[in-house]
């Protein structure tokens with residue numbers, strides 16, 4: 077207990093996101109989210125909804141599932157495209173300010189090509205989650221590409237493993253990660269050279285250039301499928317606004333983690349959860365907190 081890292085304390089950063097009267101969507105940034113293979117479109121839609129409600133100027137989804145890419149979205153603000161077989165060309169056409177890849181991505185050749193192209197896309201914040209973390213663990217050249225990206229553009233890439241994904245990267249079980257969360261995170265940072273968020277009760281974040289911090293907020297109501305997907309979209313949206321609002325990727329990541337957990341606590345305090353708390357409700361409460369502190 078006494079060895080717990082210092083607490084995450086980020087809400088003072090919200091002031092920096094305050095919008096000047098003449099600001100426009102270009103100042104809030106363009107987030108590109110990649111994933112949503114057949115059967116898992118919901119994961120990408122949740123990440124997209126989080127990005128939209130946390131303030132990104134544009135949210136574009138590259139959806140791998142053709143049926144979902146062509147369906148009319150509930151949220152018309154989302155720009156949904158069918159992920160093409162030429163990711164490099166597509167990225168050059170979209171010119172994103174931030175990329176997030178992984179929610180519902182799956183493990184197809186197309187998924188691998190999109191991860192390769194995202195890792196190769198230069199010098200913008202990149203968030204890597206869920207199935208993209210499995211691909212990094214499984215395919216050596218992708219891990220090499222990640223390390224090279226971090227050597228070239230430090231502090232731009234964020235990994236968000238839950239204990240299962242952390243274990244997969246480290247060749248441990250989820251239970252073994254949980255037994256030594258702090259040292260597992262240190263190992264992940266060494267392995268990947270990335271800003272890394274080890275999710276679960278008392279989420280930990282660390283980076284090659286930053287000491288470890290611990291999020292004291294959050295509750296077991298967050299144990300609902302999709303809760304991690306909304307964190308991914310939130311980190312991307314805050315990082316995108318950070319580009320014009322002097323918030324670096326480490327700060328954006330910490331703020332998103334704390335907002336996410338605090339929003340869940342705030343909903344539980346209102347008796348909306350812990351039982352049945354949904355990621356969609358949590359997105360709206362994160363937006364409330366962001367605007368309350370602005």
Ligand SMILES: NC(=O)C1=CN([C@@H]2O[C@H](COP(=O)(O)OP(=O)(O)OC[C@H]3O[C@@H](n4cnc5c(N)ncnc54)[C@H](O)[C@@H]3O)[C@@H](O)[C@H]2O)[C@@H](O)CC1
Nearest residue numbers: 116117118119179180181206207238239240250276301302
């Ligand atoms: N609506 C949707 O379409 C959803 C799709 N999802 C996608 O489904 C795919 C599989 O992801 P999942 O994460 O569900 O499944 P995984 O098989 O990757 O991980 C689940 C396992 O991780 C371990 N684990 C996770 N959190 C833990 C914790 N806090 N403590 C201890 N162990 C823990 C457990 O062993 C658990 O069985 C991903 O692509 C994901 O994005 C999920 O995000 C859920 C929602």
Ligand SMILES: Nc1ncnc2c1ncn2[C@@H]1O[C@H](COP(=O)(O)OP(=O)(O)O)[C@@H](O)[C@H]1O
Nearest residue numbers: 238275276277294295296298301302303304305
């Ligand atoms: N008991 C808990 N206490 C605090 N936070 C939790 C708890 N259980 C889950 N969470 C949080 O909920 C989120 C779950 O993410 P993840 O497992 O990736 O979900 P999914 O893959 O379904 O989107 C993480 O941010 C994690 O920290």
